[in-house]
Amino acid sequence: MSKPTDQQLPLRVVQITDCHLGKVAGSRLLNLDTDQSLAAVIELVRAQQPRIDVLLATGDLSDQGSTAAYRRFLSATRDLAEHTRWLPGNHDDPTVMRAALGADSRMQRNLVLGNWQIVMLDSSARGEVGGYLAAEELDALKLCLDAHPEHFVLICLHHQVEPVGCAWLDRQQVANSEQLWDVIKNYPQVRSVVSGHVHQRFDDLRHDVRVITSPSTCVQFAPNSDDFKVDNEMPGYRWFELHANGRICTGVERVSGFDYEIDLTATGY
Numbered sequence: 001m002s003k004p005t006d007q008q009l010p011l012r013v014v015q016i017t018d019c020h021l022g023k024v025a026g027s028r029l030l031n032l033d034t035d036q037s038l039a040a041v042i043e044l045v046r047a048q049q050p051r052i053d054v055l056l057a058t059g060d061l062s063d064q065g066s067t068a069a070y071r072r073f074l075s076a077t078r079d080l081a082e083h084t085r086w087l088p089g090n091h092d093d094p095t096v097m098r099a100a101l102g103a104d105s106r107m108q109r110n111l112v113l114g115n116w117q118i119v120m121l122d123s124s125a126r127g128e129v130g131g132y133l134a135a136e137e138l139d140a141l142k143l144c145l146d147a148h149p150e151h152f153v154l155i156c157l158h159h160q161v162e163p164v165g166c167a168w169l170d171r172q173q174v175a176n177s178e179q180l181w182d183v184i185k186n187y188p189q190v191r192s193v194v195s196g197h198v199h200q201r202f203d204d205l206r207h208d209v210r211v212i213t214s215p216s217t218c219v220q221f222a223p224n225s226d227d228f229k230v231d232n233e234m235p236g237y238r239w240f241e242l243h244a245n246g247r248i249c250t251g252v253e254r255v256s257g258f259d260y261e262i263d264l265t266a267t268g269y
């Protein structure tokens with residue numbers, strides 16, 4: 001069993017999610033150029049975050065699982081952080097993602113840094129919009145948690161594990177999330193579960209575990225809507241400070257002055 005190191009400073013973590021980059025640069029989602037909005041968010045990250053220990057990219061990095069989209073995402077984020085981890089969403093193709101990265105460490109299962117372990121899970125199910133955690137993912141989580149029992153833990157996956165209050169999105173949450181909670185309840189070192197997919201901020205507590213979701217770098221979805229609804233909030237990202245004593249500080253930042261040409265009347269995407 002490994003002992004945590006004597007972490008001095010909080011770990012600075014940035015989450016970027018749901019970029020939906022198309023096969024070709026400049027592709028649009030609901031009329032929004034998703035490369036352009038990602039670039040605006042990254043510019044904001046660079047301006048606000050002088051030191052990033054970990055960059056977390058939590059899925060739907062591409063819109064159609066294309067190699068070209070992953071290469072563009074890689075080059076846009078390559079030097080942002082000391083460490084980077086990616087995981088797939090329902091719009092991604094994990095095999096293509098891995099191939100695009102080659103020998104790069106970005107799709108490794110976990111990252112152990114200071115007093116913290118970050119564990120990446122794949123909740124994508126081929127051909128499905130909704131999330132599911134296969135037995136291998138839950139087993140891999142247990143292995144990570146058993147391997148580092150004295151580290152605080154942040155679990156990342158694409159789909160949300162609790163309802164966020166939007167009926168249409170909550171039908172797509174991790175279908176077997178209770179199995180995840182059954183694992184988590186045996187490991188009190190787990191401090192937070194962090195997701196993307198819902199294109200909106202959410203922050204709640206379940207069994208003392210912070211359940212968090214974050215804005216997309218492109219189109220935002222309106223909170224508390226039963227049916228598909230686009231929000232006029234700006235693209236953004238989430239930051240975390242992971243403190244040595246297990247405390248988490250977190251917040252959301254959004255771009256401003258961005259020429260937002262989104263189709264707010266859309267009824268689906």
Ligand SMILES: [Fe+2]
Binds near residue numbers: 060
């Ligand atoms: Fe998604």
